[in-house]
Amino acid sequence: MTDAADLTAKLIRCPSVTPIEGGALVLLADMLTAAGFEVQRVDRNDIPNLFARWGVKGANKTFGFNGHTDVVPPGDLGSWTHPPFSGHVEDGVIWGRGATDMKSGVASFVAAAIDFVTETPPDGAVVLTITGDEEGAGRDGTRALLDWMDAQGERMDVCIVGEPSNPDVMGEMMKIGRRGSVTFHIAARGVQGHAAYPHRAKNPLHALTRFLNELIAEPLDQGTDHFDASGLQITSIDCGNPASNVIPEKATAVINIRFNDLHTGASLTADLAERARKISEETGVTLTLEADISGEAFLTKPGPFVDLVRDIVTQETGRVPVLSTSGGTSDARFVKDHCPVLEFGLVGHFMHQVDERVPAAQIHQLKAIYQRILKEYFE
Structure with a gap:
C-alpha cells in the first residue's frame, strides 16, 4: 500500500x-x-x-x-x-x-x-x-x-x-x-495645464473617474443558478503627479472583474471599450484599455x-x-x-x-x- x-x-x-x-x-x-x-x-x-x-x-x-x-x-x-x-x-x-x-x-x-x-x-x-x-x-x-x-x-x-x-x-x-477573471489596465491621456486655468487643459482624472464611477454605479448582474453575482474591483488609480496646482497629462487605473457565466472575457472587453469610447468623445480625453483574460x-x-x-x-x-x-x-x-x-x-x-x-x-x-x-x- x-x-x-x-x-x-x-x-x-x-x-x-x-x-x-x-x-x-x-x-x-x-x-x-x-x-x-x-x-x-x-x-x-x-x-x-x-x-x-x-x-x-x-x-x-x-x-x-x-x-x-x-x-x-x-x-x-x-x-x-x-x-x-x-x-x-x-x-x-x-x-x-x-x-x-x-x-x-x-x-x-x-x-x-x-x-x-x-x-x-x-x-x-x-x-x-x-x-x-x-x-x-x-x-x-x-x-x-x-x-x-x-x-x-x-x-x-x-x-x-x-x-x-x-x-x-x-x-x-x-x-x-x-468564475472567470479579467484584469483591465486603463490609460487616460489629456492635456496638461495649470489648475487655475482648467479651460486650457483636459483633465484625464476627471474622465477616468467618470468611467470608473459608471462601472461601479450598478452591479454587473444578479448572479445565476450556480454562480454569485459578478464582482468588479478597482485595484489601482495613479497619475504620478506631485504638484497640487498642475492638471496632469496622464492617469491610469487597474480593475479586476470576477465574472459568472452570463459574461465572457470578450463581452466584458467590448462593453468597457464602448463605454471608454463614449467618454473619450464627450471629454476629449483619450481612454484606452488593455485586457488580460486569465480564465473564462x-x-x-x-x-x-x-x-x-x-x-x-x-x-x-x-x-x-x-x-x-x-x-x-x-x-x-x-x-x-x-x-x-x-x-x-x-x-x-x-x-x-x-x-x-x-x-x-x-x-x-x-x-x-x-x-x-x-x-x-x-x-
Missing part, C-alpha cells in the same frame, strides 16, 4: 518554488514508472511538467487527475516554526510549504492511482497530469500538457483537480466550476460524473458537499476545454501561509476517496 502522507512529506522536501522543479517530478516519475505507468516529461519554455498513463492510449474509459507540485515562496524563513522544506512530521501533522496547496493532493491521487491499478487493474486507463507552473503564469504548465496530449492523441474522459476545495472540514464542498467562467453541470464524486464524498465523510463555483482560479479553467472537470481536495486553511501544514489523517481520507472514485467509475 502506498502511503500518501509519507509521499507528501517527501514532496515537501523538494524545494519546488515556481518554476523550479526541485526534484518533485523526478520523485513522482520514478514511483509511477515502477508501478507500470508510461511516463513522459512535457517541459515547455523551461517549465517542468509530467504526464503519466496506466493502460492503453485511447482506452474506452480514461479517468484523469490534475495537480501541481510547484509552490509559492516561503517568505521569511525565521517566521516558520519548522523549516518550510523540512517536511517535518509531529503529532500527526505534516509541516511545510505545499503541505496544503497542493503536494498533499498530488500525493493522494498518485498513491490512490498506484494502489488502484496494482490491486484491481481496470478495463481502461488512468492519466495523471502534474505541472510545475500553477502558482506562476500558468502559460506553460497544464496548458502545455493539454496541448501535448492533443498532439499525441491522448485523452481524458473526466478529470478531478486535486486543489483544496473544503473551507473548514472534509466533505463540505466540491467545485463544479469557477465555466460550469460542469450536475450529472453522472458529479453525482458519482458527490455520493462517494458523502459516504466517506458523512457530509453532503455543496456544489460550488466560489474562489479564485485554478487549472480547471484549462482542463474544462478538454473534458468535464471538477475539484475536490483537502481543507484549505493554511495554504500560502507561514507554517503551512496538514493533518496526515486528512491525506489518508482523501486518498481513500480518490481510490473509491476510481473503483466505482470503472465498475
Whole structure:
C-alpha cells in the first residue's frame, strides 16, 4: 500500500518554488514508472511538467487527475516554526510549504492511482497530469500538457483537480466550476495645464473617474443558478503627479472583474471599450484599455460524473458537499476545454501561509476517496 502522507512529506522536501522543479517530478516519475505507468516529461519554455498513463492510449474509459507540485515562496524563513522544506512530521501533522496547496493532493491521487491499478487493474486507463507552473503564469504548465496530449492523441474522459476545495472540514464542498477573471489596465491621456486655468487643459482624472464611477454605479448582474453575482474591483488609480496646482497629462487605473457565466472575457472587453469610447468623445480625453483574460467562467453541470464524486464524498465523510463555483482560479479553467472537470481536495486553511501544514489523517481520507472514485467509475 502506498502511503500518501509519507509521499507528501517527501514532496515537501523538494524545494519546488515556481518554476523550479526541485526534484518533485523526478520523485513522482520514478514511483509511477515502477508501478507500470508510461511516463513522459512535457517541459515547455523551461517549465517542468509530467504526464503519466496506466493502460492503453485511447482506452474506452480514461479517468484523469490534475495537480501541481510547484509552490509559492516561503517568505521569511525565521517566521516558520519548522523549516518550510523540512517536511517535518509531529503529532500527526505534516509541516511545510505545499503541505496544503497542493503536494498533499498530488500525493493522494498518485498513491490512490498506484494502489488502484496494482490491486484491481481496470478495463481502461488512468492519466495523471502534474505541472510545475500553477502558482506562476500558468502559460506553460497544464496548458502545455493539454496541448501535448492533443498532439499525441491522448485523452481524458473526466478529470478531478486535486486543489483544496473544503473551507473548514472534509466533505463540505466540491467545485463544479469557477468564475472567470479579467484584469483591465486603463490609460487616460489629456492635456496638461495649470489648475487655475482648467479651460486650457483636459483633465484625464476627471474622465477616468467618470468611467470608473459608471462601472461601479450598478452591479454587473444578479448572479445565476450556480454562480454569485459578478464582482468588479478597482485595484489601482495613479497619475504620478506631485504638484497640487498642475492638471496632469496622464492617469491610469487597474480593475479586476470576477465574472459568472452570463459574461465572457470578450463581452466584458467590448462593453468597457464602448463605454471608454463614449467618454473619450464627450471629454476629449483619450481612454484606452488593455485586457488580460486569465480564465473564462465555466460550469460542469450536475450529472453522472458529479453525482458519482458527490455520493462517494458523502459516504466517506458523512457530509453532503455543496456544489460550488466560489474562489479564485485554478487549472480547471484549462482542463474544462478538454473534458468535464471538477475539484475536490483537502481543507484549505493554511495554504500560502507561514507554517503551512496538514493533518496526515486528512491525506489518508482523501486518498481513500480518490481510490473509491476510481473503483466505482470503472465498475
